[in-house]
Amino acid sequence: MARELTNIQKKILEFLIERKTKGSVPTLAEIAGFFGYKNRATVQQHLQAIESKGFIKRNPKISRGIELTIEDKFFIPRPVLGEVAAGNPLTIYPDSIDTVELPTIARMPQDSFLLRVKGDSLKDAYIFSGDLVIVNPNIEPGDGHFVAAILDDAAVVKRFFRRKNRIELRSENPEYEPIIIERTHPNFKIVGVVVGVYRSMDKKVG
Numbered sequence: 001m002a003r004e005l006t007n008i009q010k011k012i013l014e015f016l017i018e019r020k021t022k023g024s025v026p027t028l029a030e031i032a033g034f035f036g037y038k039n040r041a042t043v044q045q046h047l048q049a050i051e052s053k054g055f056i057k058r059n060p061k062i063s064r065g066i067e068l069t070i071e072d073k074f075f076i077p078r079p080v081l082g083e084v085a086a087g088n089p090l091t092i093y094p095d096s097i098d099t100v101e102l103p104t105i106a107r108m109p110q111d112s113f114l115l116r117v118k119g120d121s122l123k124d125a126y127i128f129s130g131d132l133v134i135v136n137p138n139i140e141p142g143d144g145h146f147v148a149a150i151l152d153d154a155a156v157v158k159r160f161f162r163r164k165n166r167i168e169l170r171s172e173n174p175e176y177e178p179i180i181i182e183r184t185h186p187n188f189k190i191v192g193v194v195v196g197v198y199r200s201m202d203k204k205v206g
Helices: 007-021 028-035 040-052
Strands: 056-058 066-068 075-085 098-103 113-118 132-136 146-151 154-162 166-170 179-182 188-198
Touching: 007 028, 007 040, 007 066, 028 040, 040 056, 113 154, 132 146, 146 166, 154 188
Parallel strands: 075 113, 075 154
Antiparallel strands: 056 066, 075 098, 113 132, 132 188, 146 154, 146 188, 154 166, 166 179
């Protein structure tokens, strides 16, 4: 398909898709207002780039003249392989517990998988209960990365830090204390680095 979209182009396309699923695509003014652009020419430039990459077609003679050209590929079913606790550890599941329809523009690196977040300990990082995290098992975690890890047969998602003789798994909520793990702990394993977060447009965050 078309060439890779930039981050802002992805966000605009996501907005177009979300609005389309609710009835109609937005006008230039609505796109500019949503993204805080004072100049509609900036929106025009982004739309032109998105069109050149094959995701939309535009009819400048019509107010809502943006046609999405990937309608048959808007969403792809993806398995959710388990739940990870953003608070205290939760039991993991050996098989898929659910499926979710991910937009085609939600990038899933090779071998990556989805886990559903439970709990509120990452709320200050804007990762909320019910969100899906995209986990890449092929990345070596570094200090500050969010990781999905197995601890004593339960799964957690936390911010990762190496120390001399231990590992610290930190929350992004002052109500939670860090989890301190000895490096020699026999039942601790990092399963991957979180490379993305997906939140359904219809899910209410609370």
